[in-house]
Amino acid sequence: MKAYTTKEKIQHLLISNAVPIIFILMSAIAIPLSGFSPTYLVQEMLIRLARNSFLVLSLIIPILAGMGLNFGMVLGAMAGQVGLILVSDWAVVGIRGLLLAAMIATPIAIALGYVCGAVLNRAKGREMVTSYILGFFVNGLYQLAVLYAFGKVIPISNSELVLSRGFGIRNAINLAGMRHALDYLVPLKIGNLNVPVGTYLTIGLFCLFIVWFRRTKLGQDMRAIGQDMHVAGAAGIPVEKTRIIAIIISTVLACYGQIIFLQNIGTLNTYNSHDQAGMFAIAALLIGGATVSKATIPNVFLGVILFHMMFVVSPMAGKQLMGQAQIGEYFRVFISYGIIAISLALHAWKRQKDRERARRSLRGEA
Amino acid sequence: MFNRRNGFRVGLLVVLVLLGAYLFVSGKQHQMFVDNKEIALDGKAYPAEAFVRVAFDGKEPLELASGDRDVTQVVGPAHTVKIEVLNESGDVLKTLDGDFQWVSTPKGMFSVPAFLGGAPSPMVDSPREE
Numbered sequence: 001m002k003a004y005t006t007k008e009k010i011q012h013l014l015i016s017n018a019v020p021i022i023f024i025l026m027s028a029i030a031i032p033l034s035g036f037s038p039t040y041l042v043q044e045m046l047i048r049l050a051r052n053s054f055l056v057l058s059l060i061i062p063i064l065a066g067m068g069l070n071f072g073m074v075l076g077a078m079a080g081q082v083g084l085i086l087v088s089d090w091a092v093v094g095i096r097g098l099l100l101a102a103m104i105a106t107p108i109a110i111a112l113g114y115v116c117g118a119v120l121n122r123a124k125g126r127e128m129v130t131s132y133i134l135g136f137f138v139n140g141l142y143q144l145a146v147l148y149a150f151g152k153v154i155p156i157s158n159s160e161l162v163l164s165r166g167f168g169i170r171n172a173i174n175l176a177g178m179r180h181a182l183d184y185l186v187p188l189k190i191g192n193l194n195v196p197v198g199t200y201l202t203i204g205l206f207c208l209f210i211v212w213f214r215r216t217k218l219g220q221d222m223r224a225i226g227q228d229m230h231v232a233g234a235a236g237i238p239v240e241k242t243r244i245i246a247i248i249i250s251t252v253l254a255c256y257g258q259i260i261f262l263q264n265i266g267t268l269n270t271y272n273s274h275d276q277a278g279m280f281a282i283a284a285l286l287i288g289g290a291t292v293s294k295a296t297i298p299n300v301f302l303g304v305i306l307f308h309m310m311f312v313v314s315p316m317a318g319k320q321l322m323g324q325a326q327i328g329e330y331f332r333v334f335i336s337y338g339i340i341a342i343s344l345a346l347h348a349w350k351r352q353k354d355r356e357r358a359r360r361s362l363r364g365e366a
Numbered sequence: 367m368f369n370r371r372n373g374f375r376v377g378l379l380v381v382l383v384l385l386g387a388y389l390f391v392s393g394k395q396h397q398m399f400v401d402n403k404e405i406a407l408d409g410k411a412y413p414a415e416a417f418v419r420v421a422f423d424g425k426e427p428l429e430l431a432s433g434d435r436d437v438t439q440v441v442g443p444a445h446t447v448k449i450e451v452l453n454e455s456g457d458v459l460k461t462l463d464g465d466f467q468w469v470s471t472p473k474g475m476f477s478v479p480a481f482l483g484g485a486p487s488p489m490v491d492s493p494r495e496e
Contacts, residue, residue, distance in 0.1 A: 090390065091394060091395040093394075093395045093441055096393025097389075097393050099389050100386060103386050
């Protein structure tokens with residue numbers, strides 16, 4: 001077996017971690033330019049890490065099952081929002097309101113996850129684009145339900161939630177009664193920093209769940225399917241059922257992630273909050289060094305920190321450099337979403353190369 | 367077919383429904399009027415105090431003069447209340463702690479005189495039904 005030289009090892013390390021390294025360098029340049037104090041940046045990162053990590057973590061299980069990045073996580077986000085709308089109408093507040101919203105949303109998320117999984121089983125190899133378009137389709141159903149069914153079919157008694165015509169939900173819902181209900185469930189202040197301990201404990205439990213889940217029979221089945229679906233099928237693993245379970249778990253977790261996200265924000269934008277949930281979570285995961293076929297828990301945390309660091313500092317850095325905050329923001333958007341495109345293209349290229357290599361090895365030396 | 371697995375599922379469903387009901391009842395926020403007007407209940411009159419400071423569930427207190435009415439939010443069915451009776455210069459003359467139960471929206475007004483006078487329940491008819 002060939003032993004790698006130090007140079008080759010460094011080269012491999014740099015290539016395999018190119019995306020996080022680029023973002024770390026960009027942050028290193030942008031942070032001093034922005035002029036923000038370290039305390040402010042640490043507080044922002046603490047809040048944003050708590051706000052987004054759960055959503056990003058929900059993407060790991062479908063990747064384990066070889067289904068790529070689950071753009072269909074917006075289905076779960078929509079289910080979570082339905083739960084929050086109903087709980088807001090019933091005026092159930094605090095952590096109990098969040099738990100009740102999660103309980104109401106769970107069966108909706110399971111049903112949507114099942115549909116999504118069944119559709120993706122009919123589109124093997126094209127899961128990402130299929131789930132992306134499925135997200136648009138279900139978004140249409142969600143908008144129909146929220147615009148017409150709520151207040152007509154589903155009774156809504158709180159006049160603050162209903163449009164003036166008597167049915168349909170208003171564009172923005174104030175979640176004041178639930179704001180930070182999980183974040184500051186266990187209050188902790190270190191100096192000037194407020195630490196959302198409740199959310200971190202929840203995220204910690206979720207990480208333990210992922211670690212445990214990977215070791216279970218189901219987790220091992222998913223890993224086997226992720227490596228080679230046909231071999232796994234031949235070995236007696238129920239491929240389609242396992243893939244559906246992976247998507248259901250991801251959708252339910254995305255539903256909880258969206259509830260955690262919105263309790264942190266404190267306002268539910270009825271028609272738009274879920275729109276960017278998938279894109280932001282996927283961008284953060286890829287920036288953390290994950291690929292379409294491999295994602296780990298450290299990728300999630302590194303990605304969320306780097307992605308949101310750029311969110312915070314780039315407008316100010318742009319203003320300092322060019323005199324306009326918008327330039328920095330455009331730059332951030334361009335880089336962040338460019339990363340998704342590059343990652344997807346690299347994945348397709350790598351798969352093609354792997355196939356060619358496999359064909360060559362079957363043919364043997366010429 | 368009712369086997370052990372289905373029994374477990376039904377049991378889980380029942381637990382979840384009960385948990386949902388508990389969360390609904392214990393997390394429900396109520397709008398409650400707080401009234402410091404003289405009131406007659408079951409033929410007995412309860413006079414209003416000149417100045418009172420009322421705090422529900424350890425939260426920010428409300429200050430009411432005789433004849434005043436205010437509104438606050440309470441969460442869940444069981445509450446604690448601390449009432450301080452004040453004189454005109456703001457000195458505390460008497461403090462009374464206690465607890466009470468939320469009854470229903472039509473009975474959504476807390477009567478300070480009824481509580482201070484030891485009425486069976488301080489919750490009286492609300493001036494406005496939600």
